[in-house]
Amino acid sequence: MAEDLVLDTAIRDWVLIPLSVVMVLIGVLRYFVSKLMRSSPTPDAKMVKEGQVVIRARNLKAGANFIPPKSFRARRFYFSNEENGLLHVPKDQASNPQAQMFSDPNMAMDMMKKNLSMIIPQTLTFAWVNFFFSGFVAAKIPFPLTQRFRSMLQNGIDLSTVDVSYVSSRSWYFLNLFGLRGLFSLILGDENAIDDTQRMMQMGGFGFDASKSLSAEKDGLDIIQHEWALPRFEHRAESVLRKLVQ
Amino acid sequence: MVTKTEERELNQLENQVENGGGGVWEYLCLVRKLKVRRSELVLKHGLFILNDSGKRSALGPDEWTLYEQVAIAAMDCQSLAVAQNCIKVLQKKFPESKRVGKLEALLLEAKGMWEEAEKAYSILLEDNPLDQVIHKRKVAMAKAQGKPSLAIEHLNKYLEVFMADHDAWRELAEIYVSLQMYKQAAFCYEELILSNPTLPLYHLAYAEVLYTIGGHENLIAARKYYASTIDLTGGKSTRALFGICLCGSAIAQLSRGRNKEDKDVAAPELQSLAASALEKEYKQKAPAKLSLLSSALRSMKL
Structure with a gap:
């Protein structure tokens, strides 16, 4: 093992602290920029209606046994008949979200804005860190770590002899990038914290397909066996009253 | 829905405020949060804060929220002059705001100028056709004018889109009952039972x-x-x-x-x-x- 490295205090003053401060400042700046660019989403009537239909169908499924059989059958027909039932999605109309996205420029625009506000500052700061601070050992963690952490903490230094508890400047950048969320939620208020990790996940699962949930609800409704619960209630009411009277 | 503990907290604060124990702003915030209707008290205490420029500026940006709250409470109490003043201040601060536009339409409605209010609402609706509050105001206006069949029409149109809104179903059921259209009312009550069995x-x-x-x-x-x-x-x-x-x-x-x-x-x-x-x-x-x-x-x- 190598002997202990002595870190120059100038590295602390000119690398470690500036890097952290810059990351925080950029995070705050990005929050305000994205706030400026954010367009309030205008809900589309069709989508709102589909959501509401799903809720109502779910209610029907959950409470089916509380309404008379005739009413239930009428409602089921209303929801799931093959001609114009609310939950029935004609095959050709089942739009896929991808096509929808391209047909609606606003949607694509929104995505672009979101991504721009995320990607541009990140590439810039990464380039900046790479250019000025590459190869620095910026800090030392006060406890020993196993070799596995080498790729996490010593990104950018290809020396296997350096102890793992030393942190390279590029790794310090990544730690800040992902670790400052708690600080942002303190500075900017809870719900305002920009969460990169979450955003990245969102990008993968973009596009909510309403027709899928509609047809799932339809299948659910179709297989329900309606059994009116009310006749049972008469007996229960009887026993309740009997207890009350005595 | 207001839970028991929230109600107790509200009543406690109300007592404290009524007896001059302070906490007026907290009380107003709680009223706003729980969406309860205490218009007279809100008007009285809210106006007290608004008339005191020191207290008012201490609120910071919440000052405008208070103006809105007091304006609505004033309309509820038929203190139309107060409402008008509040709305005027808001109008000056936010000239293009839709939210202030809603307040203005509400004021027209409170004055009983139905046609003007109707026009104002339809302009607002053009901007955002899915504004639930405005749709509900239209129903309320039809009811206030004594036109239940028009209210039913509006409600039906509203429920076609927002069909999971059980408050609207309840309103519709009550109007149907008042018109002795029991079959339709029965349907609405079935819907309500489904929403909360x-x-x-x-x-x-x-x-x-x-x-x-x-x-x-x-x-x-x-x-x-x-x-x-x-x-x-x-x-x-x-x-x-x-x-x-x-x-x-x-x-x-x-x-x-x-x-x-x-x-x-x-x-x-x-x-x-x-x-x-x-x-x-x-x-x-x-x-x-x-x-x-x-x-x-x-x-x-x-």
Whole structure:
């Protein structure tokens, strides 16, 4: 093992602290920029209606046994008949979200804005860190770590002899990038914290397909066996009253 | 919905505020958060803060929220001049705002200038056709003008999109009942039961509508829903107890000519039990009116 490295205090003053401060400042700046660019989403009537239909169908499924059989059958027909039932999605109309996205420029625009506000500052700061601070050992963690952490903490230094508890400047950048969320939620208020990790996940699962949930609800409704619960209630009411009277 | 603890907190704050113990702003915030209607108090205390420039500026940006709150409360209390002043201040601060536009339309409505208000609302709707508040205001306006059929029309249009809004269904049911359109009202109450199957209020209202429609089948169903109300309230609902008695006698009258097998045999004791539960309740709570009850029950042949 190598002997202990002595870190120059100038590295602390000119690398470690500036890097952290810059990351925080950029995070705050990005929050305000994205706030400026954010367009309030205008809900589309069709989508709102589909959501509401799903809720109502779910209610029907959950409470089916509380309404008379005739009413239930009428409602089921209303929801799931093959001609114009609310939950029935004609095959050709089942739009896929991808096509929808391209047909609606606003949607694509929104995505672009979101991504721009995320990607541009990140590439810039990464380039900046790479250019000025590459190869620095910026800090030392006060406890020993196993070799596995080498790729996490010593990104950018290809020396296997350096102890793992030393942190390279590029790794310090990544730690800040992902670790400052708690600080942002303190500075900017809870719900305002920009969460990169979450955003990245969102990008993968973009596009909510309403027709899928509609047809799932339809299948659910179709297989329900309606059994009116009310006749049972008469007996229960009887026993309740009997207890009350005595 | 306001929970018990929230209500207690609210009442406590209200007492404190009324007795001059401070905490006015906290009280106003709580009223706003719980969406309760305490217009007179809000008007009184809110105006007190607004008239004091030191206190007002201490609020920072919340000042404008308070203006809005006071404006609405003032309209509710028919202090239209106060409302007008508040809205004017807001208008000056936010000239293009839709939210202020809504307040202005609301003021027109409060003044009874229906046509102008209607026009203002439709302009706002053009901007955002899915604004639930405006749709509901239109219904309220139709009701205020004494045009229930127009209100029904608006509500139907609203429910076509926002069909999971059970408050709207309830409103619609009540309007239908007031117009004696019981079949339609029954449909709405079914919808309400679906949205909240364990709320006895809806069961009771549905039973009453069914009873009013009449007919053997409906009466039997009504009796079942009265029974479920009793079960859900633990026998505390006097109205449901009376309903059971009434249903029983109505069914007996209708099926007098029929043969015995046709009769509904489920829980035959229910009626007499309901009657004795009623008697017991009257004995405990209103002994003076016991004779009235027993004569009423006698006329129902119980």
